[in-house]
Amino acid sequence: MEVVVSSIVEGVNPRRYFDEEEMQELTRSIKANGILQPIAVRQNAEGKYTIMAGHRRFRAAQTLKLDKVPVHLVDGDEDEIALIENSVRADMSPAEECEAAAKILRKMKGDIVEAAIHLGWTEDKLRRRVALSACSQKVRDALAERKIKLGIAELLATVPETENQDKALEKIVANNLSVVEVKHFLAKLTQKLSSAIFDRAECAQCRFNTAVQSSLFSELVADDSFCTNADCFSKKTEEAANIKAEALKENVQTVRVVSLQDTQENFTKLSEQGGHGVGCDQFRSCHSCAKYGAVVWLTPGHEGEVEQDICFDLDCHAQKVAAAHPAPVIAPTTGPDSVETGASPGLDDDGLENASCGENNQDNTGSCCGSSTPAETQFISSAIIEYRRNLWNMVAKKMIAADLEKGRTILLALVINGRSSTTDKYKIESVLKKYDVQSSSFEALCSDIDSKDMALRLSAASAATAFDSLQHSEVQSILHYLRPNLGDFWKMDADYLKLLTKAQIRAVCDELGISEKLESKVFTDKKEALVKAIMESGIDFAGLVPAHLNY
Template identity: 35%
Template sequence: MQQQNISHMRVSNIRQGRNPRAYFDPVEMAEMEASVSAKGVIQPILIRPVEDWFEIVAGERRWRAAKNVHGDNYEIPVLVKNITSEEADELALIENIQRANMSPTEEAAAAARILGRCEGNRDEAANRLGWTRKTLDKRLALMNCSLSVMTALNERKIQLGHAELLAATPKDRQEKVIANLLSRPSLPTVAIFKAGLEEISQAMSLAIFDKTDCASCHHNSGNQQALFAEAVSAGHCTNSECFNKKTEDVLEAKKQSLAENYPCVVIVRPGENNTVIKLVAEGATGVGAEQAAACRSCKSYGAAISAVPGKVGNVYESQCFDSSCHTRKVGEHLLAEKKSAENPTTVPTMAKSADLKVVTGKGAEKSTTTPKSAMTSVQDTQRVVEYRIGIWRKALKKELFADPHKNLCVLIGVMMTRGGTNVSSTKLATGFESLTSQKPPVSNVGDAAAMVANANDTVRAQMLSGIVISITDSIEKSHLPEMLKFMQVDLVKHWKLNAEFLELLTKSEIEVIAEELGLRAALGEKYAKAIGGKKDEMIKALLAVKGFVYEGKIPKALQFTA
C-alpha cells in the first residue's frame, strides 16, 4: 500500500496501534472528550498503512475521544506516513513522552522493545530516545516490576520511587508488599518505605555465592540479633555492596564457564528481556529445523545468565541475541510453510541431517518439509579468519613451488597489478644463502647480481620461484582467493580435520562442524555421549570415530571463493 496524502479519514477505518500508553486517566479523558465535543479534533493524528487498514502511531487519546463523542463515521484529521513497526514504536514513545503524563512503566516497556532492536546497546537506545543513559537505565530497571506494581504506578497509586525500590526485589515479594501498601490509609514516603524494604532485601536464602564466610560476618542479621535488639529479621545481609559484589563475581564466573560452549554469553539484567529470545524450530516463534541448526554457529547464538531478582544465576541456553534477525527468520519460516501447504508436491522432504536436537516450542508440531536449506557453517570470528588465511597461504606456497610455469605467471601478474612492494628481500637473501652457502651483499645490487649470475640454473630457477612464494606471506588476504583459484588449489590435499582448528571453536560451533562433515551421522546413537563431556573430551571423541574418512572433507568456514 503506497503512502497517501489524506487530510481526513473515518474513525472506523483506523485501528489502535502499538501504543506504549496502557493507562488513560478518566479525568483527563473526560476533559478531552468535552473539548472534542465542542470543537472537534483540531490536531491530526499520525497513522500508518498496515495491510487493508490504518494503524495509529500517535494520537490514540484523540481518536478515542472522537469515537466516543462523534461515533465511527466521524472524519478525523490524519497525517499518513508509510513507516515500519520499529519506526512506529519509536515515534509513539517519543510522542507520548513529549506530551507528558505517561507512566514510567509504560516508557520502560517501549524502551525495552527499542533496546531489543539495538541488540542490547544501551547507549544507542538512549540516543534514539533522546534520553540520558541514566534515565534509560532507571526505566529499564522497572521492567522487573510485577504486574500489580506496574498497574499501581500507571494509575498513580504509588510514586516512582516506590516502584524503583520494589523492582529490585523478587516479584513474589513485590506482590505481598504492594498489597500491603495499597491497603494502608496513607502511603508511606519513599524514604520510610526504603528503610522498611531494606529489612527484607538481600535474603541469604537467595544468595547464589558460597555463604561460608557469611556465617561469622557481623553483617549477617542472624548474628546481629544476639547483639542488637532492633536487628533485622534473621537471614538477611545488611552489607549490600559486599552482597552485590559476591553475586556479580558468580555471574561473571558462570559467563566465563559458558564461553567455551557458546559464541555469545550475556548476563541479562532487568529491562533487557527483549534483547534475547529462545531459539526454537517450530511453533509461533519457530525458525524451522534447518535454520535452527544453522543458528548454532551464529555470533548471536548462546546462553543467557539472569541477573533479574528472583531468577539471579539461572542459565537459559539456546538463546538468540539478535531480535531483528530472529523476526526475519520466523517470517521466512512462516512464508515457507505457507508455500509448502499450497504446493506440497514442489517441496523436497527435509534431509535426515535436519533431525538434529533443536528445541521446539511447547505444543508445536514438527515440520516435515522445507523449501530451502539453511546455510549451516561456523561464522567468521577473528580466530577462525586468521586460521583460514594461514591454511590458504601454506597451500598456495606448496602449489606455487610445485608448478614453475604457473609460479612465473603469478609473479608477472603480481608485478603488473600489485607492484613489487610485497617482496621480502630478507627471505630471498636467506634462501640464496641456503642454496649456495654464500652470503649475498646487503646493499650492492651489482655484486648481488654477479653472485646470481655465477650460480647454476637450478639455483636461479628456485630463486625465481621463491620470489612469488615470499609474496604470499604479505599480500593482502582479499587477493588470496584469486590466486588460489588460478592455481586450482584443492584444499583437500593440504588439510584435514584436526584439534588445532576445533580448539578455536565453541562447543556449539564444533557441533555445527560435526553435522556439516558427517561426523554426527557416523556416530549415530553414540553422538550424544561424544559431545556430552568437556570441550577437550569432545574434540578427542570426534577425531577418533572408527571407520570415518576424515580426508576430503573441508568445512565451509575454510573454503575459498573468488
C-alpha cells in the first residue's frame, strides 16, 4: 500500500548519524528506481503512520518531494523492530547498536539470553555492544561518525573516567592512530595483576580487568591479566602497604611507607660491619631504640617489599659509625712540638686501642647505647617512660617507708628547693586521719604530733606523697640519693614485655643474657607467642633489670 508522505511521522530511530554521501547515493537510487523496499510503519491513535524502520528512505523521499511512498503495516515493539531492521542491513554503527541494545536489554529486565533471541543476535555480540556503554559520549559519537574503528572504541572503553577517554580520543583522531598503535599506548598505562600486593578477589569481575574484557571485546590491551584503572590499582596498593606497615609495628618501633613522593632521605640502612657499620655491640643496642625500624617500599617494581634494620636518626647513626671507626692516632715524635706526657685519646698506657662499641658514648646522655643516665624520650616509647616512672615512684616510696630518716631528709630538701607544694595535702590528711592526729588548729596539730611521736613518720609520709608531682629529673636525683637495687623490687613479667616490640624484646633478652636459654625460633613467632615462651621458659628473672629501666 501507499500513503501520502505528509501522513508519516518519524518514530524512534536508533541511528543518530546519517552519512551524507550514503544519503546522496540512496536519493539518486530512489530517483532512478523508486522505493523498492516499503517503509515499515505502524498506525497510531491519531491516524498517522509512525516509521518503525526506513527513516533513510523516508528522508530521501522528502528530499525528492515525493507525494506518496510504499509502506507495510507492522505490529510489535518499536525499539526492537527499528534495531533489528537497521542492524540486519549492516550499515548501522556499533555505537548506535550499543545504545539501542541497552534499551532492549532494560526492557528484558537484564535477561541477556532473551534479548539476544529477540534481536536475532548472538549473546557475545549483545554483550560486546552493551559493553561499549562504558565509552564516553564523545567516543561513541566518533564511532558512529566513523572517525574511529570499533577496535579503538573497545580499547577506550577500558580507560577509567570519561575525561581520560576524551583526551585520548583527541590524540587518536588528530594523529590518525591505528588500533595497534592505540593498543601499545594503553598497554603502557596498565598494571599487571599478578604483581599486585593486594587481595585480587574484587578484580575477578571488574570491568577494568583485561581478563574480564576478553569476553567483551575483540581488542585487548594486553594478553595477560592487567588492570586498566591505574588510580584504583594505586589506591589498593597503597592500602595494602599501609596494612603491612601496621602489622610490622608489633616487631619494630618505627615503620614508614616510602613512595616516590618521599624525596627526603631521612633514614639509612643499619649495618653491623663495614665502612658504615656501627659495630656488633652498638648494633644490638640500636634494636631497642625508638628510631629503629623498617620501611615498606611503594616505589615502582618494589611495591610491598619490606626492608628491616633501618635507622631513622641520621645524626645519631653518623655518631655511632664515627665511634666504631675512630680516626687513627699518629704516635708522637721527638721535637719541640711533640706531646711529651699523657696517653693519646682512645689509647691505653700500652698505646693499644681501648675504645669499644658502647664505651665511647658513656657521656652522651640519652644515647641509645650504654649511658650513665636512662634513655630519654626520643629513644624509648611513651608507654615505657610511664611504666618506668611508676616503677621509680613505687621503689622510692618503699625505700622511704623502710627508712623514715631518709624520708625526712627528702622532705627538707623539697622545702629548701621551694618544692614543698608538690606534696599532696589530701593524701597527708588521710594519713593524719589514719593515725587520729588532730588538725583542727595549728596548735592542736603540733601538740598531737609531739604527743604521738609522729613527726618522723609524717615527714616521711609527706615526702612520699610528692613523687607523683615531681619532675622526671627530680625523682631520678632522689633515687641516686636512696641508691636502691631495682632488682629487689622488680621482676620481668608479661605486662612489661607486652609494652615492647619484638625487636626490643630481643634486645632486652640479649642484654640480660637469656637469649641463649631460649630456642632461636621463638623470636620468629608472633609477639604474643614470644612473650608466652619467655615467661614459660623457667628462667629465673630475679635481679635481671634492663638498662632502660634504671635510674
